[in-house]
Amino acid sequence: MPDYDFKKIEKKWAERWLKDKIYEPDLSKAKKPFYNLMMFPYPSAEGLHVGNMYAFVGADIYGRKKRMEGNDVFEPIGLDGFGIHSENYAIKISKHPKEQAKVSEKNFYRQLQMIGDGFAWDEKLETYDPEYYKWTQWIFVQMFKKGLAVRRKANVNWCPKCLTVLADEQVLAGECERCGTEVIKKELEQWFFKITDYAERLLNDLDKIDWSEQVKTAQKNWIGRSEGASIKFPILKSDFNIEVFTTRPDTLYGATYMILSPEHELVQKLENRTQNLEEVKKYIKEAKNKTLEERIAEGKDKTGVELKGIKAINLANKEEIPIWIADYVLAGYGTGAIMAVPAHDQRDFEFAKKCGLPIKMVVCPHYPEKTCPVLDSAYVGEGHLVDSGKFNGLSSEEAKKKITEFVGGETKVQYHLRDWLISRQRYWGPPIPMIYCEKCSWQPVSEEDLPVLLPDTKDFRPTGTDKSPLATVEEFAKTKCPRCGGEARRETDVSDTFLDSAWYFFRYIDHKNKKKPFDKLRARKWLPVDMYTGGAEHAVLHLLYTRFLTKVFHDWGLIDFAEPFKKFRAHGLLIKDGAKMSKSKGNVVNPDEWIERLGADVLRMHLMFIGPYEQGGDWRDESIAGIDRFLNRVWNLGQKIKKEDGGSVSETTLHQSIKKIGEDIERLHYNTAISQLMILLNSLEKGPGKESFKTFLKLLAPFAPFLAEELWRETGEKESVHKSKWPEYEESKTKESVKTVVVQINGKVRDRFEASSGASDEGIEKEALGLQKIKDGLAGKKPKKIIVVRGRLVNIVL
RNA sequence: GCCGAGGUGGCGGAACCGGCAGACGCACUAGCUUCAGGAGCUAGCGAUCGCAAGAUCAUGGGAGUUCGAAUCUCCCCCUCGGCACCA
Numbered sequence: 001m002p003d004y005d006f007k008k009i010e011k012k013w014a015e016r017w018l019k020d021k022i023y024e025p026d027l028s029k030a031k032k033p034f035y036n037l038m039m040f041p042y043p044s045a046e047g048l049h050v051g052n053m054y055a056f057v058g059a060d061i062y063g064r065k066k067r068m069e070g071n072d073v074f075e076p077i078g079l080d081g082f083g084i085h086s087e088n089y090a091i092k093i094s095k096h097p098k099e100q101a102k103v104s105e106k107n108f109y110r111q112l113q114m115i116g117d118g119f120a121w122d123e124k125l126e127t128y129d130p131e132y133y134k135w136t137q138w139i140f141v142q143m144f145k146k147g148l149a150v151r152r153k154a155n156v157n158w159c160p161k162c163l164t165v166l167a168d169e170q171v172l173a174g175e176c177e178r179c180g181t182e183v184i185k186k187e188l189e190q191w192f193f194k195i196t197d198y199a200e201r202l203l204n205d206l207d208k209i210d211w212s213e214q215v216k217t218a219q220k221n222w223i224g225r226s227e228g229a230s231i232k233f234p235i236l237k238s239d240f241n242i243e244v245f246t247t248r249p250d251t252l253y254g255a256t257y258m259i260l261s262p263e264h265e266l267v268q269k270l271e272n273r274t275q276n277l278e279e280v281k282k283y284i285k286e287a288k289n290k291t292l293e294e295r296i297a298e299g300k301d302k303t304g305v306e307l308k309g310i311k312a313i314n315l316a317n318k319e320e321i322p323i324w325i326a327d328y329v330l331a332g333y334g335t336g337a338i339m340a341v342p343a344h345d346q347r348d349f350e351f352a353k354k355c356g357l358p359i360k361m362v363v364c365p366h367y368p369e370k371t372c373p374v375l376d377s378a379y380v381g382e383g384h385l386v387d388s389g390k391f392n393g394l395s396s397e398e399a400k401k402k403i404t405e406f407v408g409g410e411t412k413v414q415y416h417l418r419d420w421l422i423s424r425q426r427y428w429g430p431p432i433p434m435i436y437c438e439k440c441s442w443q444p445v446s447e448e449d450l451p452v453l454l455p456d457t458k459d460f461r462p463t464g465t466d467k468s469p470l471a472t473v474e475e476f477a478k479t480k481c482p483r484c485g486g487e488a489r490r491e492t493d494v495s496d497t498f499l500d501s502a503w504y505f506f507r508y509i510d511h512k513n514k515k516k517p518f519d520k521l522r523a524r525k526w527l528p529v530d531m532y533t534g535g536a537e538h539a540v541l542h543l544l545y546t547r548f549l550t551k552v553f554h555d556w557g558l559i560d561f562a563e564p565f566k567k568f569r570a571h572g573l574l575i576k577d578g579a580k581m582s583k584s585k586g587n588v589v590n591p592d593e594w595i596e597r598l599g600a601d602v603l604r605m606h607l608m609f610i611g612p613y614e615q616g617g618d619w620r621d622e623s624i625a626g627i628d629r630f631l632n633r634v635w636n637l638g639q640k641i642k643k644e645d646g647g648s649v650s651e652t653t654l655h656q657s658i659k660k661i662g663e664d665i666e667r668l669h670y671n672t673a674i675s676q677l678m679i680l681l682n683s684l685e686k687g688p689g690k691e692s693f694k695t696f697l698k699l700l701a702p703f704a705p706f707l708a709e710e711l712w713r714e715t716g717e718k719e720s721v722h723k724s725k726w727p728e729y730e731e732s733k734t735k736e737s738v739k740t741v742v743v744q745i746n747g748k749v750r751d752r753f754e755a756s757s758g759a760s761d762e763g764i765e766k767e768a769l770g771l772q773k774i775k776d777g778l779a780g781k782k783p784k785k786i787i788v789v790r791g792r793l794v795n796i797v798l
Numbered sequence: 799g800c801c802g803a804g805g806u807g808g809c810g811g812a813a814c815c816g817g818c819a820g821a822c823g824c825a826c827u828a829g830c831u832u833c834a835g836g837a838g839c840u841a842g843c844g845a846u847c848g849c850a851a852g853a854u855c856a857u858g859g860g861a862g863u864u865c866g867a868a869u870c871u872c873c874c875c876c877u878c879g880g881c882a883c884c885a
Contacts, residue, residue, distance in 0.1 A: 003837095173882085214802050214880080221801060221881055228885080246885060259885095302883080333884045340885090346799090347883055416884055539880075572803095573879085609823070611811065615803080623810065623824040625836085630823085672812070675822035682822095742818050747866045749818060787865055792817055797865045 004635040006599030010706045014113060022720050023075065023118040027509060027522060030072035035526050036063035037505055037565070039534030039542070040078045042497075043104035044085040048111045050589040050607070050619065051581065054574045057604045058613045058670065059533035060117040064702035065665045066531075067118065068726035074526060075118050076508040078125040079108060082133070083497025084162055084178050087428035091461060097428040098456065101128055111592065116600045116705045118722065125511045127500035132507060133430035134451035135517040136500055139549070140422075141433055141444040142556065148194045149422070151442060155263065155331065156421055158186040163462035164425040165190055167496060168418050169222070169541045177541075185288075188466055191432060191493070192419040195548050199223055199415040201562070202547055211568040212614070218539035224416025229400070231409035233258055233312040233339065236320060238273075240266060242312055245334035245414050248344060250399035252316045252407065253388040254362035255339040256352070258323045259304065262287040263331035267307075275309035280325060287327040302328045302351045314339075315407040317389060326351060334414055342378065349378035362388050363396050420545070422496050425468040427460040429494030437481035437488040446482050452490070468492045502545040505529055505564065506553070520558060529565045536570035543568070569668060572616020574607070581619075589619050601704035602628050608670035608703060630678060631707055633685065634700065638711040640688060647687035651733055653680060654692055658729035661699050674703060690715065695727045742793040743768045745777045761788045768794040 017023065025033070038059035041052055060075065067073040081101050090100040105126065112119065125132055143149035157166040161181035165188060170177040195202075203223045206216050228247035235242065242258055260267055262284040274280055283305040304326030311320040328347055329338050342352035343361040352359050359375065367384030382396050391399050391406075404411060423432065431452045433445040445452055455476045459469050470476055470492035481488035503517070509526045510518040528550075534542075550564040573580070576587040594603045606624040611617030657680040664673035680696055694715055701708040701721045712721035735757060741764060743751045751773040755764055765788050768774060774796070785797040 172880090212802095217802055218880055224881090224884065226884075244885080248885080328883045328885095330884070338885050345885065347885075350883095414884080416881095536879075609810085618810070620810070620824075626823045629838095671810090672822080675812075678822055740818080744817090744866080747817095752818075785865060787817090789817055793866090795817080795865055 003632045004707070004710075006601065006706070009710045010114075010116065010600055013706050013709050014116070017118075017720070017722075018121065020720070021122075022722060023073075024120050024122055025072035025074050027074070027123075027526070030074075030525070032071045033526050034063075034066045034071035034073045035505075035509075035529045035531070036060075036066060036073050036075045037508075037529045037532045038075075038077075039532075039538065040080050040501070040504060041108065042080040042083060042085050043101070043108050044089050047107050048591065049581065050591045050594075051574045053115055053591045053603065054607050054616075055534065055571050056112070056115060056117055057607055058571050058668065059531075060115075061608065061665060061670060061702040062531060062533070062668065064118055064705065064722060065662070065726060067722060068698065068701065068724060070725070073118070074120055074123075074509070076123045076125075076505075077112055077117070077119040077121070078127075078504065078508070079105060080127055080497065080501045080504070081105070082127045082429050082500050084164070084424070084426060084428070085497070087426060087460075088162070088178070090428070096458075097460060098128075101126075114595055114600055115591075116604065118705070123508050123511050125504065125507055127497075127504065128428075130451045130453060132504075132511075133454075133500070135507065136430045136495065136503070137433040137445070137450050137452060138447060138517060139499070139503065140430075140495060141447060141450070143193060143552070144434065144442075144444050146552075146556070148197070148552065149191055150194060150419075151189060151191050153187065153189045154192075154421075155185050156188050156190055157183045158188075159183055162426070163464050165421055165423060167421045167498070169420075169544065170498075186466070190421055190423040191434075191491075191495075193422050193548075195420045195544075196415060196417055198548055198551050199225070199417045200413075201551055202417075202544070205547070205551075205563055209563050209568070210566060212536070212570045214536055215539040215543060215568065215570055218536075219544055222417060222540040222544065226414050226416075228412060228414060229404040229409045230335075230412040231315075231339065231404065231407055233314065233321075235266075235270070235323075236311040236313060238270075240269065242266065242323070242337050243335045244337050244339045245412060246339060248341065248396075248400070249404045249409060250385065250394075250396040251341040251344045251362055252314070252339070252403050253385075253391075254341045254343050254360045255314050255316075255321065256342060256358045256360055257321050257340045258312045259326045259329045259338050259340055259351075260307075260323065261329040261331040261336040262325055262327055264325075264336045266337075267325060270307060270310055273310055274307050276306070280305050280307060283325060287325075302326060302347070302354060304328075304351060304355065306355075316403065322357070324355070332418065333416065343375060344378055344380055346378040346380065349375070360387065362386060367393070420496075420548070422499060423493040424496055425466060425493055426462055427454075427457075427469045427494070429497060430454070430500070431470060431476075432491040432493050432495050434491040435479055435482060435488045436491065437484060437486060439486055440481055440483040440488075443482050443488075449482075454494075468494060470494070498541060498545050501542055502549045503553075505532075505546075517558075523559050527559065528561050528563055530567065532565040532568045533571060534568075535573075539570075569614060571613050572611070574610070574616050574619055576619045578618060594624070598624065598628055599706070601707045602631055604705075605631070605674060605703050609674045611671055613668040613670050627674075630681065631704060633681060634696075634704075634707060634711070637681070637685060637688060637693065638714060641690055641693050642714060644688070646689065648689040649680070649683050649687045649692040652736055653683045654695065655729040655733040657699065658695070658727045659731075659734050662726070662729075665702065670703070677703070697721055698724055698727050739791040741768070741791070743771060743774055744793060744795040745774065746798055747795060750774055750777045755791070757791055759790075761790060764788055764790070765794060768796070 038056055063073050063075045087097045090097040157171050159166055159176040159181055161179045162176055171183050174182060176183055203225055226247050228245055229249040230245055232241040232243050304324045307323045310323050312323050314321050340348040342348040342359040344363055362385060363383040364386045365383040385391050385394050385399050431454055433452045435443045455473050457473050459472050463469055477490050477492055479488055479490050506518045509522045546564045551562050553559050554562040579585055581588045606627040657676050660676045661673045697708045697712045709721050737757055738754050739757055740752050741755045742749050751771050765786055781798055783796045787795040
């Protein structure tokens with residue numbers, strides 16, 4: 001336990017800061033706005049765990065420095081309280097989600113108060129507040145009106161445990177993002193947001209923003225742009241064509257068969273001509289029953305069935321080639337059909353080997369030598385064309401365009417990104433504000449009728465059908481058509497939680513606005529967000545959706561920028577004993593306990609001292625003692641300085657510290673900033689002086705805001721240390737006047753001496769050669785070369 | 799398989815625009831202090847050899863560039879994270 005009364009101090013300042021509103025910028029008049037945003041938490045379990053604290057403290061330190069540098073820092077907080085995570089927890093403890101939300105809210109805000117972040121509490125918001133979700137619904141209505149929200153039938157992801165559909169982004173390696181259950185496919189009619197319309201911009205604009213490389217790459221991969229060609233293969237004796245997308249049109253002469261995915265529409269259309277229809281139907285049935293995981297697990301053991309009696313024509317060489325159905329071709333990508341080039345695609349190669357299909361090499365790596373290797377795997381590299389009619393000898397790169405033109409194909413760009421499935425068959429979310437009328441089809445709820453309130457029902461549990469629990473609330477579902485006034489029914493699904501969180505940072509800046517989601521002038525002042533901090537696990541979820549909505553808002557004229565966050569940094573993962581913290585492993589660290597025992601300042605600094613913020617680290621109970629000792633020494637020094645003031649600290653150490661700590665905070669290297677604070681304290685203890693101690697307190701303030709404030713006021717200051725001016729350093733004073741010069745012979749240290757930093761190269765060299773140990777080392781030999789690095793070393797090469 | 803981040807003492811980590819490897823802290827050891835301590839202070843603390851001065855080795859492994867490499871280049875291995883039958 002610290003020597004000082006941290007409980008009293010922390011409580012006192014938390015209340016005082018709130019009263020004095022020191023963290024509340026004037027949102028309409030601020031002169032130097034700086035929006036320091038951190039991902040708001042979702043209240044899913046008993047409370048915040050230490051990983052959340054880690055995230056919030058790191059983000060806050062950055063904001064505190066910006067505030068001391070004279071910025072009007074806005075650091076809002078709220079709760080992402082709607083959604084499956086909160087609802088699942090409520091169900092688990094048998095409580096109504098609405099009731100549980102009240103409990104969680106209180107607990108979460110209590111914890112968030114404790115950690116000493118400079119939150120702007122006046123602007124807090126919760127996504128389940130009707131004042132908030134009114135605008136979430138408003139966004140949905142606009143999306144519909146602009147044609148960006150569409151209802152369509154699709155083969156969608158369904159989580160059998162959460163009993164709802166999921167967006168592609170919420171399926172991780174075939175499993176539900178929330179509960180880890182294997183996801184299955186269902187053919188359902190659902191609402192989608194057309195994020196694919198923005199694929200190109202979402203990809204290109206990544207180059208314009210300062211984000212972690214990790215996250216940018218994840219988004220690039222997810223959007224998955226590939227350039228290629230769209231080529232048609234006519235089906236013999238019919239009007240049908242098989243359209244395929246390929247990135248390798250240069251290998252067209254090597255296409256020896258076609259494959260349709262089991263879900264492909266042509267399969268049905270060709271039924272009456274299929275000679276082995278029974279066999280085909282059986283295969284399709286089996287394929288559809290397989291989960292994604294099973295398909296992947298089968299790996300190289302590819303299966304398929306030929307559509308007997310039907311042939312396609314390869315327009316390049318006019319050859320008739322067979323058509324197969326195989327589940328290694330995915331319905332959801334490209335056209336759901338491929339031209340198979342076994343010689344130059346590994347998957348096609350494996351399939352051809354297994355089914356005895358011809359493998360024809362058309363790109364040769366050794367051209368012009370005719371020594372095409374015998375393949376034991378596909379050759380996927382570049383080369384020159386062979387066996388390709390008039391294109392023989394062309395490089396594969398040149399051939400791509402020419403062959404595409406030759407067969408009447410088109411160059412095409414294909415994306416992996418798919419539309420955002422927005423419907424959820426659950427209770428705890430904003431009802432989708434749409435109404436279905438037999439006569440007028442789908443109509444949006446009139447804007448003046450928003451919000452569509454989530455009804456209080458006892459039957460909030462998921463139904464397990466493809467309908468939300470709201471469908472059972474007749475008085476909710478039954479309504480009038482906003483267009484014709486006739487009998488109509490409401491959409492009873494709610495929207496995805498990720499829609500709630502895709503725009504919350506817009507609402508923070510104007511959260512009391514009754515007329516609009518937010519004011520355009522305020523947005524111009526505060527947005528885009530200057531610094532955003534959060535977990536990297538949202539790389540292709542939240543962070544992609546926010547970018548999408550921002551672009552949409554831009555196109556609607558609500559804002560005049562197209563990227564939400566100028567700078568984004570992902571903090572690392574905090575683990576314990578080398579493993580992710582989890583209740584089942586029993587290695588969860590409870591932050592409340594540590595705050596109780598040692599105080600928030602100690603917890604904050606310990607978390608930040610573990611390792612570089614962006615890298616995360618391994619929590620160890622025992623090493624928190626180091627920070628506890630450190631802050632006690634700070635306290636004791638403060639008491640000492642109250643009585644006696646006279647000593648002075650090394651000016652060089654002081655200026656070096658100001659420089660290093662400032663730069664380290666900027667780089668988010670809080671661990672090394674803290675070690676520099678320790679070095680400065682060591683020095684201060686030897687020569688305590690009030691003025692340098694006050695500088696130290698300013699440098700300490702972002703890390704240990706309570707203690708720094710207490711000691712700052714004890715020096716007689718009337719204003720908060722957090723409103724004081726961040727110290728400046730003089731570059732010249734960071735340099736030592738005398739430096740140790742190392743003298744090496746052949747790169748090995750033999751001696752060292754002190755030299756003034758102004759000494760000339762010649763002088764240093766002379767002094768080095770004059771040293772007795774060096775004379776001994778040289779033993780009369782003549783140096784070949786002497787290297788002098790000023791202020792560092794002399795290397796004598798023999 | 800592809801992409802990203804890493805690999806340094808007993809531990810967390812520092813140095814990485816090439817220049818004394820191990821800052822700062824934890825743990826540990828010894829001493830002082832204390833009625834006592836999960837307290838404080840002082841000193842030591844990579845390995846090997848040595849009484850010592852000192853010497854040699856050492857930043858995942860191997861090559862290379864250089865007077866000089868944890869840092870730059872190439873190859874390989876391992877760990878973590880993301881994506882993945884994407885045509």
